[in-house]
Amino acid sequence: MPEIPLHSPLSKAATGIAGLDGITGGGLPRGRTTLLEGAPGCGKTVLALQSLVHGARHDGEPGLFVAFEESPERLMANAAGFSWAMDELTEDKLLFLDARVDPDLITSGDFDLSGLLAMVQAHMQRSGVRRVVFDALDAVLSLMEDPAAVKREVHRLHNWVLAHGLTTVITAKVDRNEDGAPHGQLDFLQYMVDCSIRLRHSIRQGVSQRSIRVAKYRGTAFEENEAPLLIGPAGLEVAYVSGHAGPPGGVSSERLSSGIEDLDVMFGGGYFRGAGILLTGAPGTAKTTLCGAFAKASCQRGDATLFASFDSRPEEVIRNLRSVNVDLGPELDSGQLEFYAARAISGNAEFHLMRIRALAEAGQVRCLVVDPVSALAKQGNSEVAHGVAERLVDWCKGRGITVLFTSLLDHAHPEAVSTPLHISTIADTWINLSYLVQGGERNRALSIIKSRGTHHSNQVRELLLENTVVRLSEVYSAGGEVLMGTLRWERERSERLAAMQKERQYDAAQRRLRAHILSLEAQVQALHSELEMAQSEAAELSSEQADQNQESTAARIDRRVMRGSKPDGQGA
Amino acid sequence: MGTAITLQLYIAGNSPGSRRARANLEAWGREHGQVSIEVEIIDVFDVPDRALAAGVLLTPQLVVDGPGGRTVIVGDLADTSLLTDALSFETRSA
Known part of the structure; x- marks a missing residue:
């Protein structure tokens, strides 16, 4: 036996x-043993065989399947139903050993499993x-009646495969108490x-509902939850998402049209590409209409689109959408749009998730509509539905x-009650549709x-389904109250009348003032003329006065000269 | 009488069970000296291909090939009456 370094x-x-x-962080322990336990029909054999096929094909590790219960022929026939192409693996890559015990076997005294080990060798x-x-x-x-012999043989097998460095999977039905603790002959396998x-x-x-849980894994961290x-x-599929892998080209800031112009405006350009958009609302609030409008816009933009409808058949969805002038027929015919019709009652939520993913992958889908995701929570799926929606x-x-x-909400106040699947937290965008009952109308x-x-707009808008186009009416608020429908029309009319009256009053006042x-x-004008007149009069008057003064001064000088005090008028 | 029966005893090395099986078979042979038997002892770890060819899952294992077909007895042959039953049938037919 080769020495194993301590810190390998x-x-x-x-x-x-x-x-x-993902759960095990890379797979089963190489060169060691793994116990796979569960009741009959859990998928133990499928899991074991699938991993063996994978090892043989992708890791270049030939595998041996020792079958104690089923004949190799039956195993191969069953496995042919999966897309593993097992027959492509030549006989030195994947081998079967028929180890069924002859029911007519005569036993006499003690025996052990050495023969089996020799065959594996x-x-x-x-x-x-x-x-x-x-x-x-x-x-x-x-076959062994003595519990001590069972223990001895399991240890023999275990030690032997360890010594030969074989990556081993043992499947077994282990009896369990009601509390889940193993009991009986094979409980020591766990340890x-x-x-x-x-x-x-x-x-x-x-x-x-099937589930898998890693109960123990020596020497490594692992996901402990079921x-x-x-x-x-393709065989077994374990629904486990490790961390949050980002989209291929990073987060996109591209905006996609919602299919409704007014709604795009409310978002300042539309939804983000790659976003998760939740649409909640009571029955009949036009959730599917918004879905249809988005699907149509996506197809027209050239994005392959998948529409998963859980409540209605595709033909019904298309017919109903036509009534609001959203026609998905041409897109469906051209293959741009694909429908996944699944009455939620048929089968489990995991199955639907897998089908949606398979279709989305096959069609390289870029836009997906799920209407409604809450249908997944029906019929025995309620415990798992949240996980399914979240993983989707x-x-x-x-x-x-x-x-x-979309998600159905029976409650009028979405903020007060969380959505049935608690998915509002994983959505990037959450639109709520509701009815407002005022004056005997639902709007x-x-x-x-x-x-x-x-x-985004923080206002409630009225959603109008007209036979030509879906549109969102500008918010009409009066006295802090949002008004819709007839009430809105009446209020608008009376206000219009009041405004007209006021207009006339303004006009009259305007005319009066103008006069x-x-x-x-x-x-x-008159005063201005008067002023000018007065001014010119005043000017005339002052020039007259100046002439007068000049004359009298000259007379005074003449008189002084005559008195002889100043000869030529050069001061006193 | 006189016709030899061929037995194959598959053992696993020198394990206590293998030793016991050989001893029990020899003892039985001494007791039933009138029957001529030939025993081939095969160690499955020495020649694993033989074990594989014969489909020997459990050891020790005694395989009796006689005119009446094949009889397989698994274990250390502690209960020799089973051996007597199987072999007396074969010797009678022989």
Whole structure:
């Protein structure tokens, strides 16, 4: 046995199951043992085989599947249903060992599993097997009546695979008490292995729910919470999103039209590309209309768009949208728009999430509409629906897909009650649609509750569905009260009348004043002439006076000269 | 009588179970001296290919190939009556 350095970093063997490799931080412990336990039908065998196929194909590690319960032929036939192309793997890459015990076996005294280990050794020598799965180990151990013998043989197996450095997966049904603690013959397996993974399958209100949890993993950090598990066409899929991967080209500041001009104005240009937009509202508040308008605008811009409709069939959605002049027919025909019609009642939320993701990936979708996301919470899915909605939005954001999702609200005040799925926190933009009942009328109102990173109107607007266009009416507020519908029309009319009256009053006053001004101006003119006259008179008068003075001065000088005091008038 | 029966005893090295199986089989042979048997002892760790070819999952394992078909007895043969049953059937048919 080679000496293992004390501080050798733990090497991990990827399983190829994206979510599981995320939870375990890279895969199963390489060269060590992993216990996979759960009740029949949990997916133990699928998980074990899938990881073996992955190792053989992508890690160049030939794998051996030791089948204690099912025949290799049956296993291969079952696996053919998955998209693994197992038959492409040649026989020295993926091997099966039929280790079913003959039911007519005669036992006499004590025995052990050395024969099995020798057979595994033979495969190692022939094909260089690096990974082994012991599927349904409990089947062979059940032959042993003595618990001490069971323990001894499991340790024998464990020590042997460790000594040979094989990456090993043991699947087993482990009996559990009601509190989940293992009991019975195989409980010690938990303590022996380096990694223990538990699979669970339950039926909640008639809907199948699977989950996976890593119970222990020596020497490494791991995600300890249970994660939803799904068996799909590609095998197992574990719903686990690690961290928040950003969109491919970074955060976009591109604005996308909502399909309603007035709404774009309210946002100062539209939604952000890659944003998650939540649309809440009571039944009949035109949520689907807004969805349709957005889908149409997306298609016209050239974005591949997916419309996931949970409550209505696509034909109904299209027909209903036509009544407000949103025609998705041409876009659907051209393939720009794709519909995913899923009555929410059929199947579990995880399944829908997986289908939506698969369609979005296949169609390279850039805009996604989910109407309504709250339908996922129906029928036994309520516990998982929040996680599903959150992961859907996370997934979209990670890919830069703009997602518009609606949620049904029965409550009139969205701020007072959180949305059924508590998804308002993950949405970048939250628009609420409601009814305002005034004067015996219901009118649709739209308000933007939040919108990260965009300027947005804080006003409630009236949403008008006209047969030509959807538009948002300017807010009409009177005395601090938002008015809509007929009430609004009446108020507007009376105010219009009052305004006209006032206008006439103004005109009259204006005319009066104008006349007064004219008369004043005339008076000013007259006074001005009078003033000029007076001024010229005054000027005449003063020049006359000056002449007079000059004359008398000259006379005085003449008199002094005559008296002889000054000969030629040169001072006194 | 006289016709030899071929037995194959698969063992795993020198483990206590393997030793016990050999001892029990030898003891049985001494008791039933009138039966001519030939025993091939195969150590699965020495020749793992043989174990694989025969599908020997559990050891010790005694394989009896006789005209009546194949009989497999798993264990250290502590209960020799099973051995007697299996082999007497074979010797009778032989």
